[in-house]
Amino acid sequence: MYKPISILPALFSIAAIMAGAAPATAQEFPERALTAIVPFAPGGSTDIMARSIAAVAEAQLKQNVIVKNVAGGNGSIGAKEVQDKRPDGYTVLVAAENLATYRVMGVSQLSFADFEPIILLAREVPVLVTTPDSRWKTVNDLIKETKEKPDQVKIATTGPTGISGIVATILGTKFNMVPFKSAGEIVTAVLGGHTDVATVGLIAAADYVKAGKLKVLAVVDGKALPAHPEWPALGQVMPEYNKQLPWGPFYGVWVKKGTPAPIVAKLKDAFSKAAADPKFVESVTKKEMLPLNLMGKDAVDYADAFSSKTAWLLYDGGAAKTSPADLGIARR
Amino acid sequence: MEYWIYIAALTAAGTLTGILVGAIPGLSATMAVAILVSLTYGWDVTTALAVIMGIYQGAVFGGSITACLINIPGAPSSVITTLDGYPMAKRGEGGAAIGWACTESFIGGLIGVLALWIGTPLIARVAVGFAPQDYFLLAVFGILLVGSFAEGSFGKAMFTASLGVVLGLIGLDLITGMPRLAFGSDILVKGVDLVTAILGLFGLSEVLFQLYQNSSAHIIQKVGRLFPPMNQLIRCLPLTLRTSAIGILIGALPGVGGPIASTLAYDHAKRTVREPSRPFGEGAYEGVVASESANNAAIGGAIIPMLTLGIPGDAVTAVIIGAFQIHGLRPGPMLMTETPHLFNLIVVSLLLATFFFLIFGFLLIKPFIKLVSIPQNILLPPIIFVTVIGAYAINSSMLDVAWMSFFGLLGFVFKLYKFPIPPMVLGLVLGPLIDETFRRTMISYHGNPIDILGAIVASPISLSVVALMGVTFFLMLRKPRNSKA
Amino acid sequence: MSATSYKSGNVGANIAFLLVGVFFFVSSFFIDRGIYPIWSSGMIVPALLSAVMIGSAAHSLAQAIKARRAGGAIERTFExxxxxxxxxxxxxxxxxxxxxxxxxxxxxxxxxxxxxxxxxxxxxxxxxxxxxxxxxxxxxxxxxxxx
CATH class of the missing domain: 1.10.246 (Serum Albumin; Chain A, Domain 1)
Structure with a gap:
């Protein structure tokens, strides 16, 4: 039944893999397949982003980029896995803004400071939605009511660290925050009348708005979206919120700190070219996201500013017990 | 025409892959579809969908093969199939057990596709109407079914179920965003992976227990008649129809899939079948019928909210939504009006896949039987290795292997002292759902019980769930019909 | 059953499970409530269910003791x-x-x-x-x- 002869080559190939390649020099990099770790389950927005960029980056790197989902702990388990690997550039992290929340929430000790950004790809714009038959015509009406009757208006969130939870904190008024598991569940909760309003990334709501089943009260951003000028921007109708805006999820590619500079440079080159690929650009536009394309110091600054803003919002909103000040995160 | 032949060939390939992936413990349909999504990035969306639908149907059936033969469910939705499928194999009827599973998966799958085809708008509306309190009622209903799986002592079943719930809650608390019962550990924040737990609780513990019992008695598997007798099939048809309906509805509810559908179906069978072929738990055909028809019917159900609302009905549909988005399509309210041909394609390839797995299933029974006919002291050590590599394959993480071993030893101890294991899996599945929906309901109504009661009375959906619970309890209190001894 | 084999009764196993229940019951009270009040906090379900664990393990223990007195206890032999x-x-x-x-x-x-x-x-x-x-x-x- 078993033929040892046919097994030997397989064993050799495995042995070759086990032995591992000697540390690559930058000239040769990459000489084997890369692993892109996605710290969320397959099918989520980070996963889709990773699979889209991996497919175009392969052509640039002339190597396979294997997407591996390491879900759990709001993304901290996957981030930890990248930290546990050697900083040789063969393991990249395709992640989202969540890294900013781990330390204040006590989930993990990791933060953006432990990673070196290759590129920040795109950001998502949150929209505040309700049903078309709702009693609020504008976002001002809604905010007025939450101030008059605190804790009565139900906002669907994905927990305090999710988009909706943080936007509710930005709005600074008292909502009854009803937590759900995913953006999809949030939208259903509003459609089914189980909650009154919700904030989701535009992609999760766009089709419902088009079909007339949801209404956009405000785009949570400083300016109206070029593609949808008819929706009011929060920063324009209520300028007092401008100091907190823009706030929203973003997606990017990182490697472990300590990866040799020439390898980082090669990765930056490959991923920036991949991000400019028309196919990728189209996928970003189709997802109703805004391209960021930030690298180097710009990327670090963007993530730092975001981290500080988010950490303080979580602390001020009461969701986080650890003060950002104790972690050395300055208020900006 | 050529187009459809092409689609049929792809679906067939997908179905075969699905059966194998389903049958190998540790490899799941979710994983296979996720990998396929990457591979098919450059393909046309229709071809990718045909393969994916094949995998989906094939894998849900495939999970029952190892569940029946070696008591290791290949996938979470086949856990319940072990209850009667494995006793059948112990009687030497492993072939017949898979025959039943295959036929019933086929009928359930067909009914599910039919529901998808005609019932989509209606079922989607019902699914949106489910409020947090309705999910909570449903989850509580599920955990109360533990009695169905109590072999002997109800107290012991409650213990394993509660332990399952508590272990299922370890990890990140979605509602506060903070770790819970993680005892400050980076590792525990991840929580317990259901597939890892199943591999240990069913696979490893079973092997250890068999070695412990030193049951050298070699079971000779009959390979004579594999197809269930026609008169038996017809006798079970009313049950199949009812359990498939359960499968469709549970499948259509977002976040609740095959495992819960088959649990509810099994319980339903146990309570309503007057004279099972054999007592439940000792190889009753009706047990396999209920579980396998429900889990394949749940596929049709799970696709409904995915297509109409863009909300996954289970883990596989979550990945399929990702596949749609990668190809620039958005499942949701506009999909049915903007791209009706995709809906047709999904219906057709799901339908084809049910026929393919019926054919492949019966062709594969004999080789699988041969494999388990290897003497036990040669077969068992490699099964241990399969549980290890299977646990590793889930996330390529050694940590999962450690968890699997923990659950394996725990299951072994449970078996020694006659603590039933299936309630624990039920607890692991339902625990997070109960916790989440309970708190969501409480938060929604500011913890005011009168408001919650009012909301339940005002909603026809809640009232139906309550009525369902009432009927079940009524049946539960009556003398059990099936334990004649 | 060789002379060197170990024996363990149902009573011992049930005591161990009882302790597991107590462990999780106590741990439940250290769960962080976050921004939510006690009735919707993450403590309720674990505390309730570990109480059920304690109850059912105690019940099972009582039965095991009864069975041992009657001479019908499950005694497992570990070879x-x-x-x-x-x-x-x-x-x-x-x-x-x-x-x-x-x-x-x-x-x-x-x-x-x-x-x-x-x-x-x-x-x-x-x-x-x-x-x-x-x-x-x-x-x-x-x-x-x-x-």
């Missing part, structure tokens, strides 16, 4: 042979963290076949290597998992 194998399995799992996967697994399989005297040495080597190589190629090649 060194099985316990030894379980210990070897644990060594294998521990070894996986340090030794390459294929090596540890092949040795464990080889050991198993010899331990249970199921195959001759040569056959055992061939089968162990074959099983490991086949399954690893299957998992690695087909599913992109690089060990």
């Amino acid at each position: 060194p042979r099985v316990m030894g194998y379980i210990a070897a399995f644990l060594v294998y799992i521990g070894a996986l963290f340090v030794v390459p996967f294929w090596l540890a697994s092949s040795i464990f399989l080889l050991f198993s076949f010899l331990y249970w005297k199921s195959l001759s040495l040569v056959n055992a080597i061939v089968v162990s290597v074959a099983v490991v190589a086949l399954s690893m190629t299957l998992f690695a090649k087909v599913f992109y998992i690089v060990f």
